[in-house]
Amino acid sequence: MATDRISPTAHYTGYTWFHNGLSHPSLATAQGRVMYHGLRPLNAVSRRLGTPTLEGVLLARHRSIDAQLEAAIESGAVSQVIEIAAGLSPRGWDFARRYGDRITYIEADLPDMAAHKRRLLVRAHLASANHRVVELDALAESGPRSLAQLADSLDPTKGVAIITEGLINYFPTDAVLGMWRRFATTLRRFPTGLYLSDLHLKADNRGIGVAAFMRLLSTFVRGSVYLHFESAQAASRALADAGFEQGVARIPDAVRSADGSLDKRGARMVRVVRAETST
Template sequence: MDHASEQISPTAYATGYFWYRHGLSHEAFATARGRRIDFAFELLARTARLFSGYSIEALMLARHKGIDAQLAKAIESGRVGQVIEIAAGLSPRGWSFMRRYGKRLRYLETDLPAMAETKDAMLEEASARSERHRVVVLDALADSGPHSLAAVAASLDPKVGTAIITEGLMNYLDADTARGVWERIAATLRGFPQGVYLSDLYFQERKVHPALAAFGALLGKFVKGRMHVHFETPADVSRTMKAAGFTRVRAIKTDAIAATREYAQTRGGDAVRVLEAWV
């Protein structure tokens, strides 16, 4: 476990504690390391908000609860009964949705080996791991092989509607890499009677406040890479996702989702959209 933890991004631990601090997660996903890093991030986020008025906290809560709301709608309508969450990290979504829907749902959390091993142990500690809720290794950039998306999806029931989720992942990928991931997701979802992809997305802002730019640069240092914004307009979203193989695409504003309307009143909470793309 100690060896594995060295290979995990600090942001994974920080967000794991962030969800717990906001009452959304199980204590098993809240680590001492996460508490320390979350505390540092919170201080930086408060400073950024003081100078720019932009709330990173509102953005994160809006994206998480917005995706949850659209996933719940798809499950309750009977269109989805299986979920693959890519780069799940220490997200509480699998735990909370299995508590909520039980035998109506099958949930696969996926990540790279170190994170998958860590999350699997945490689910065991939370008494939440089961045949219907598992953590498996997945490399979202692989076109084939045992850890590719296609191979992981092959373990699910091909007769049941399926959702694939990415949260907080795509902005770490450059345009070409992101396009490849979207194409693999669309191709995988076409193997099920109904398929939906849910993610957070952002539009390129014309002018970014220096305090916010500094926060983004620091975050990039933590994850050893730069952040990428893939879209400028809703038309860009539709064009890009349809080219990747999706048929119905929406970029939903947070003020249009009941669960996130309160965050849409805050700068930051209004900056995120929920991407919903069906095949």
């Protein structure tokens, strides 16, 4: 399968994780390497000017989600994970490697991306019994590629986490609210339900420098970047309306990149959502 049917963000983020020591070389593509190094001069200028960098945003959200998922697994609350639109993220491979048969990790993606990810894992001998990649349409209410049907394959006696990283802000608000309702409905089928995601808010993304960054991001992803909610409080209300019992959207800690830089402005541009359900 040609990789031109995979989004540019998947290639870029995949290489960003690898460059910063978070991923396996087999999950870093040649296209991602070209894109990453092509954007390095722009990121360097942004750092000198004190404006946010794409790398800073990506690292902050990724490590925050990792930390919260780690805590949920270590506590025993979660032992099954569904990551929707994982792309070339190393998280599934990494968590399956670290936790072994303590967890079941499912990456759920569109057909082209799922097939490409499976092939990479097999070729690099990274595939494992507790980690699988399946096809899923995040917008489907029912049917063979729906979240509801995927959840039927899980153990109803064990806690589940759903993760969306780099997905929500590329859909209009109505689509996001529909996804959140489906996520909450699915998670309520299990003793513990945890939803983790990144989210950009209007209140965090104002100013000339930030506006320029958002325009660049829209060009980079070849589409619109939506800011659905004015504030964290508005996002929490929407999560409650969707069926979550608790929902917060917090600013993640900045993460130092491989070159030693710490992009606090980038970290403040993104929130990490944590929402919970219980039976």
